[in-house]
Amino acid sequence: MARPAGAMRQPRNYDDPSAAQGTLRPLLDVSGVTLQYKTARQLVTATYRVQFQVHAADRFILLGPSGCGKSSLLKAVGGFLKPVEGSISLNGRDVHGPGPDRMMVFQEFDQLLPWKTVVQNVAYPLIATRKAGRKEAHEKALDCIARVNLSKFADAHPHTLSGGMKQRVAIARALAMEPDILLMDEPFAALDALTRRRMQEELLQLWDDLRFTLLFVTHSIEEALIVGSRILVLSPHPGQVKAELNCHHYDHRAAGGAEFQAMHRRIHDMLFADAVETHV
Numbered sequence: 001m002a003r004p005a006g007a008m009r010q011p012r013n014y015d016d017p018s019a020a021q022g023t024l025r026p027l028l029d030v031s032g033v034t035l036q037y038k039t040a041r042q043l044v045t046a047t048y049r050v051q052f053q054v055h056a057a058d059r060f061i062l063l064g065p066s067g068c069g070k071s072s073l074l075k076a077v078g079g080f081l082k083p084v085e086g087s088i089s090l091n092g093r094d095v096h097g098p099g100p101d102r103m104m105v106f107q108e109f110d111q112l113l114p115w116k117t118v119v120q121n122v123a124y125p126l127i128a129t130r131k132a133g134r135k136e137a138h139e140k141a142l143d144c145i146a147r148v149n150l151s152k153f154a155d156a157h158p159h160t161l162s163g164g165m166k167q168r169v170a171i172a173r174a175l176a177m178e179p180d181i182l183l184m185d186e187p188f189a190a191l192d193a194l195t196r197r198r199m200q201e202e203l204l205q206l207w208d209d210l211r212f213t214l215l216f217v218t219h220s221i222e223e224a225l226i227v228g229s230r231i232l233v234l235s236p237h238p239g240q241v242k243a244e245l246n247c248h249h250y251d252h253r254a255a256g257g258a259e260f261q262a263m264h265r266r267i268h269d270m271l272f273a274d275a276v277e278t279h280v
């Protein structure tokens with residue numbers, strides 16, 4: 001499989017002061033974004049003036065309590081929700097609607113087309129967007145299916161797969177499109193603990209191979225620390241930025257360690273503190 005955009009670049013060196021000062025142009029720039037929903041009875045402010053930047057090959061996490069606007073932010077980056085204030089740009093171009101440069105993986109297991117096989121599901125967006133012809137799309141789909149260890153199930157239909165296998169197909173389908181950024185909305189939240197852990201490891205393995213850029217929503221501090229390279233901590237409703245943290249050096253092996261636990265506690269305290277802190 002060809003590498004996704006930005007894939008050849010190495011992840012940022014966070015000890016490099018020029019990177020820390022943000023002198024590299026970000027891939028994704030979310031600037032002062034306020035998101036609202038108008039219902040028949042009220043106006044709901046989901047996020048208030050949220051600001052963050054994602055660079056190529058980042059694994060950027062949006063972390064916060066239920067209702068703080070994480071999914072709304074992901075929808076806005078996906079182009080499904082228009083900010084009432086602020087702007088979102090990808091590769092220097094304003095986001096005005098959905099596009100194949102941003103592929104989304106959701107929490108729900110029913111995001112696959114039930115009448116199509118695994119390989120047909122993965123090939124479908126490539127064909128529908130004319131990114132590839134049928135033969136090329138089929139070959140690419142098989143390659144991506146192999147990367148998520150599902151080759152034996154290429155001709156199976158979704159209803160015969162477990163929840164974890166369906167999520168693997170959704171990830172393969174998204175990566176096959178080689179998006180500029182992969183958007184994941186609590187993709188492992190509905191899985192049992194063991195499968196969730198395995199999926200996190202597999203996602204990190206895929207990232208090691210392909211170095212794609214990831215924007216990942218979770219409300220699990222542990223998952224954020226393990227999956228992410230940076231974490232944006234959001235306050236409760238309406239979501240505001242509390243802090244942005246560096247966490248690229250944690251994995252499952254680190255999870256029991258004192259440093260990991262201290263970071264976990266620090267984020268926990270932040271999430272439950274009332275005041276909005278400055279960036280750290």
Ligand SMILES: Nc1ncnc2c1ncn2[C@@H]1O[C@H](COP(=O)(O)OP(=O)(O)OP(=O)(O)O)[C@@H](O)[C@H]1O
Pocket residue numbers: 037038039044045046064065066067068069070071072073219237
């Ligand atoms: N379609 C909608 N119409 C009206 N209000 C909405 C809509 N979608 C979300 N909201 C409101 O916007 C706020 C943010 O919701 P959002 O789903 O983005 O939060 P979240 O942090 O992703 O929550 P969770 O972790 O529970 O999924 C909430 O108050 C929610 O009720």
